[in-house]
Amino acid sequence: MEGDEEKLETFLKWAANIGISDSPRPLQSSTQSPSSSCLGRSLSIAQFPDAGGRGLAAARDLRRGEVILRVPRAALLTRESVLEDQKLAVSVCKYPHLSSTQVLTVCLLAEVGKGRGSRWHPYLMQLPRTYDTLANFNLFEIQALQVDDAIWASEKAISKHQSDWKEALILMQEVGLKPQLLTFRSWLWASATISSRTLHTPWDDAGCLCPVGDFFNYAAPEEESFCSEDEMHMVGVSSNCSSLRAEINTEKSNDEQLDCNSQRLTDGGYEEDIAAYCFYARRNYKKGEQVLLCYGSYSNLELLEHYGFLLKSNPSDRAFIQLDMSIRSSHSWPNDSLYIQQDGKPSFALLSALRLWATAPNLRREVGHLAYSGSLLSTENEVSVMKWLSKKCQGLLETLPTSMEEDGLLLDVIDKMQNHWSPAFGVQMLACEGELNDFFLANGLQKGDVAGFQLTTKAMRSMQRWRLAVEWRFRQENKSCNLVLY
Numbered sequence: 001m002e003g004d005e006e007k008l009e010t011f012l013k014w015a016a017n018i019g020i021s022d023s024p025r026p027l028q029s030s031t032q033s034p035s036s037s038c039l040g041r042s043l044s045i046a047q048f049p050d051a052g053g054r055g056l057a058a059a060r061d062l063r064r065g066e067v068i069l070r071v072p073r074a075a076l077l078t079r080e081s082v083l084e085d086q087k088l089a090v091s092v093c094k095y096p097h098l099s100s101t102q103v104l105t106v107c108l109l110a111e112v113g114k115g116r117g118s119r120w121h122p123y124l125m126q127l128p129r130t131y132d133t134l135a136n137f138n139l140f141e142i143q144a145l146q147v148d149d150a151i152w153a154s155e156k157a158i159s160k161h162q163s164d165w166k167e168a169l170i171l172m173q174e175v176g177l178k179p180q181l182l183t184f185r186s187w188l189w190a191s192a193t194i195s196s197r198t199l200h201t202p203w204d205d206a207g208c209l210c211p212v213g214d215f216f217n218y219a220a221p222e223e224e225s226f227c228s229e230d231e232m233h234m235v236g237v238s239s240n241c242s243s244l245r246a247e248i249n250t251e252k253s254n255d256e257q258l259d260c261n262s263q264r265l266t267d268g269g270y271e272e273d274i275a276a277y278c279f280y281a282r283r284n285y286k287k288g289e290q291v292l293l294c295y296g297s298y299s300n301l302e303l304l305e306h307y308g309f310l311l312k313s314n315p316s317d318r319a320f321i322q323l324d325m326s327i328r329s330s331h332s333w334p335n336d337s338l339y340i341q342q343d344g345k346p347s348f349a350l351l352s353a354l355r356l357w358a359t360a361p362n363l364r365r366e367v368g369h370l371a372y373s374g375s376l377l378s379t380e381n382e383v384s385v386m387k388w389l390s391k392k393c394q395g396l397l398e399t400l401p402t403s404m405e406e407d408g409l410l411l412d413v414i415d416k417m418q419n420h421w422s423p424a425f426g427v428q429m430l431a432c433e434g435e436l437n438d439f440f441l442a443n444g445l446q447k448g449d450v451a452g453f454q455l456t457t458k459a460m461r462s463m464q465r466w467r468l469a470v471e472w473r474f475r476q477e478n479k480s481c482n483l484v485l486y
């Protein structure tokens with residue numbers, strides 16, 4: 001059996017043979033000699049323990065806008081490419097009510113079922129075995145999120161996956177998937193692979209699995225970058241970016257080309273004219289730095305739901321607060337625009353809505369245009385809005401079962417348990433005994449088990465998801481505290 005390193009080596013060789021390349025210039029197939037890896041000219045594989053684990057590093061200094069990876073269409077795993085298998089295609093046609101994503105999920109499982117017979121076998125072999133997306137959370141891990149909205153989002157994610165699986169089961173049985181691939185567990189694995197790794201394609205809204213292109217870890221969009229929710233996300237890289245693309249041809253000088261490319265609006269997209277997925281450096285990188293991709297703008301809860309991680313510092317993160325009917329009926333902002341930002345400031349819409357609500361009803365029409373354009377209405381109005389917000393956040397913090405300090409301590413304890421157990425932090429453990437006990441109970445363990453580092457792989461994975469839940473609520477509490485201070 002191949003180890004992880006051998007699997008990766010086999011995969012990179014396969015990728016080179018199929019035409020995936022990080023060469024700054026397109027390779028001519030006639031002059032191309034077989035290579036042992038598709039990487040090494042612009043990118044290399046590296047480990048980034050605090051920023052996504054396995055990822056891509058700059059193999060040399062990279063300039064913003066330069067092409068760093070091309071993945072030909074033939075390498076992409078899509079519904080279309082898998083359904084070249086006629087038997088599978090005939091079966092899929094019988095179930096037109098299944099969504100494109102459900103069909104891609106079945107396609108992925110069908111390829112896994114082919115084993116070495118799959119043309120993507122080396123790619124499939126190095127995919128993660130497990131995921132930490134919300135749908136994979138158990139009851140204990142979901143409860144650890146503490147905030148109702150987040151608990152509800154997790155339950156919704158699980159029931160959606162269950163109903164998708166049940167609907168697709170008949171197709172999976174018809175195509176003769178092996179019993180272990182018919183299980184809900186396998187469905188969850190395939191769905192999480194698709195949710196966290198697919199890229200947008202202009203011809204299929206289910207997107208594609210893009211070998212090597214899916215090694216890029218995530219960076220949140222920066223304000224000055226052009227990446228926006230509509231333009232790009234892991235399942236939504238701009239479909240029109242080929243029209244913005246500077247030509248990758250040999251006529252232009254390198255510098256001219258780079259200047260053009262730096263005007264690009266996205267850092268990746270499928271390019272029809274060369275039939276390849278192309279990736280560009282979104283900024284300058286020094287050799288060895290991690291090269292990141294913006295999958296889109298996501299709150300931490302959305303990142304958890306679709307990708308199974310969250311960011312310590314996320315400009316798109318938000319905390320929602322419950323608004324009474326009287327507030328909701330006094331403005332016309334959409335509900336999802338009313339939140340507290342990462343820095344604890346109310347969003348533009350929330351502040352505007354509260355300013356209107358704090359105005360006497362008979363005066364609202366008169367000052368409406370000022371409130372909607374973001375203007376302060378009066379000092380008195382502003383003070384009452386801020387007092388209301390502060391009270392609301394304080395109330396929210398008080399309703400949570402744990403305080404921010406306790407959660408900070410708990411995160412510290414979990415980190416130590418994940419790394420090296422030491423009796424020295426037994427005192428700390430006592431402070432978070434309640435939830436720690438619940439973790440041990442949920443995993444059928446005795447507290448003593450951790451002392452000898454005998455936690456099972458399953459318990460370690462559960463601990464990782466529990467940590468994500470605690471960190472998520474800690475960051476929510478942090479926003480509310482910041483607002484109180486603000």
Ligand SMILES: C[S@@+](CC[C@H](N)C(=O)[O-])C[C@H]1O[C@@H](n2cnc3c(N)ncnc32)[C@H](O)[C@@H]1O
Nearest residue numbers: 051052053054196197214215216217218307309
């Ligand atoms: C497209 S894959 C990126 C490559 C992945 N690290 C791998 O080893 O195959 C996306 C996954 O990488 C991880 N990831 C990406 N960016 C991350 C980040 N900034 N912090 C933590 N995890 C990240 C998450 O597990 C996410 O679901």
